[in-house]
Amino acid sequence: MTIEKSTGAPLKVHRYSGAARINHWITAISFVLLWLSGLALFHPSLYGLTALFGGGEMMRWLHPWIGVVLSISFLGLFLRFFTANLPERTDWKWLTSVRAVLSGHEENLPEVGKYNAGQKAVFWGMAVLIPVMLVSGIGLWDAGLVYVGATLGFKPTIDMQRWAALVHAAAGILTIVIWIVHVYAAIWVRGTISAMTEGKVTGGWAWRHHRKWLRKEVAEHKVGSNA
Amino acid sequence: MAPLPAFDVIRRSATSMPAPTPGRSVEVAKLIDASRCIGCKACQSACIEWNDLKPEIGENVGVYDNPHDLTPNNFTLMRFAEWENPANGNLEWLIRKDGCMHCEDPGCLKACPAPGAIVQYSNGIVDFQKENCIGCGYCVKGCPFNIPRISQTEHKAFKCTLCSDRVAVGQIPACAKACPTNAITFGTKAEMIAHSEKRVKDLKSRGFDKAGLYNPPGVSGTHVMYVLHHADRPQLYAGLAENPRISPLVEVWKGVAKYAGLAVIGLSVAAGALHHMLAGANRVSPEDEANAEKLAGGPKT
Numbered sequence: 001m002t003i004e005k006s007t008g009a010p011l012k013v014h015r016y017s018g019a020a021r022i023n024h025w026i027t028a029i030s031f032v033l034l035w036l037s038g039l040a041l042f043h044p045s046l047y048g049l050t051a052l053f054g055g056g057e058m059m060r061w062l063h064p065w066i067g068v069v070l071s072i073s074f075l076g077l078f079l080r081f082f083t084a085n086l087p088e089r090t091d092w093k094w095l096t097s098v099r100a101v102l103s104g105h106e107e108n109l110p111e112v113g114k115y116n117a118g119q120k121a122v123f124w125g126m127a128v129l130i131p132v133m134l135v136s137g138i139g140l141w142d143a144g145l146v147y148v149g150a151t152l153g154f155k156p157t158i159d160m161q162r163w164a165a166l167v168h169a170a171a172g173i174l175t176i177v178i179w180i181v182h183v184y185a186a187i188w189v190r191g192t193i194s195a196m197t198e199g200k201v202t203g204g205w206a207w208r209h210h211r212k213w214l215r216k217e218v219a220e221h222k223v224g225s226n227a
Numbered sequence: 228m229a230p231l232p233a234f235d236v237i238r239r240s241a242t243s244m245p246a247p248t249p250g251r252s253v254e255v256a257k258l259i260d261a262s263r264c265i266g267c268k269a270c271q272s273a274c275i276e277w278n279d280l281k282p283e284i285g286e287n288v289g290v291y292d293n294p295h296d297l298t299p300n301n302f303t304l305m306r307f308a309e310w311e312n313p314a315n316g317n318l319e320w321l322i323r324k325d326g327c328m329h330c331e332d333p334g335c336l337k338a339c340p341a342p343g344a345i346v347q348y349s350n351g352i353v354d355f356q357k358e359n360c361i362g363c364g365y366c367v368k369g370c371p372f373n374i375p376r377i378s379q380t381e382h383k384a385f386k387c388t389l390c391s392d393r394v395a396v397g398q399i400p401a402c403a404k405a406c407p408t409n410a411i412t413f414g415t416k417a418e419m420i421a422h423s424e425k426r427v428k429d430l431k432s433r434g435f436d437k438a439g440l441y442n443p444p445g446v447s448g449t450h451v452m453y454v455l456h457h458a459d460r461p462q463l464y465a466g467l468a469e470n471p472r473i474s475p476l477v478e479v480w481k482g483v484a485k486y487a488g489l490a491v492i493g494l495s496v497a498a499g500a501l502h503h504m505l506a507g508a509n510r511v512s513p514e515d516e517a518n519a520e521k522l523a524g525g526p527k528t
Contacts, residue, residue: 011519044242047241047340057362142362158368159474163476165477180495180496190508190511191511203516203519204518208511208512
């Protein structure tokens, strides 16, 4: 972590390594492809989305494999970020101060570490739902089931497959909602997106939204000038 | 039989708009009389021949069922069950020709996400349209009778067509044509119900007082019906469903979940847009930047 301070330009704070950013974008691209292809089969009016994947048959083949990529990629994100997402006492205060959060009055909220309680909710929501999507998805995946049957000797009953379909759909909707929250927050809170594009945020951004984290970075001499 | 009127599609899978209403043509049905079946498998052979199927050579494991299950290359199967009737000690050989029942309310069609991959004709036949099928297997989950099979080579779903191609030109299905004992008959649904009544009466006069017609109301009736000697216990016939209906899980998945799911997504997007309009962007102020600089301290050397 370094700071770059040149006269006039704001202080910059490193937030994500290159590897973390690549990991994030592989997950992000897979997720978008998954919801596009998943929604195509979810409602007939969206079936036209299959054209983006070269038609229904190609999409049916591709979707589970993208799911495998996402699962592995998300595991990477999970291992990278879960310690920073462990709950803290102040999270509760943050979560219950809906008005201050939504109006952007962060001066009325406790100082936040690397992640606020909303970000933690997104993280843990995905951490729970992605394994659910993976398991229920395998239950709907013909080729996957053939493999599971051959290796583990497990063959789900038709009722289990029906549950898989329903759970996959419900969990899919929830992940899309979480994704909307995630993307919206990144847009609404200006200055956030550079964290995932350049790996850096401005000092002011860190001061405003993640002051405890900024203090820690400064204390550890990761932020200063030309450290 | 006389040629039936050419049939139109009355239901089409994954299609939101209502189908044009051509009016119902005469409904057809196949009646399978389990009490007349001798288990010769002529129907299976005729099905394979007419549909030009190439079932794999199987393995004899000491049962009569051959092959062991329906496959993408085997649309119909004689299932053999032995049952000792406790009322009279007789060993009864209950043979059932399994295959698509052509439900009036087809679960496969309800579950199918690919527009037009499954259709129901105005004569009641439920047919898979291979060119629209994407091989997802949702029909397997929708079916209350466990009939459709997905080919691992073609990646498409297959099942009995009720020889819709033959029926369209006034022919009866290949299995019915081949049956040497008239256990399989085909005609209008009304004719087949009338025929079954005669058969049931005959069976009752011979001591099968629970004989009856299997035309399950849970799927609004079927276009393949059975005459059973023990109509009160369809399970005896190799597990024929007692009260088949589209699974409530499938009803929820393909009913309320579809609309609720899209509504939840739409509302989330709308909530975001509305919030941004009302609250405006959450921007970092110059004071924030100054505070950060102050915290970080002056330039070091």
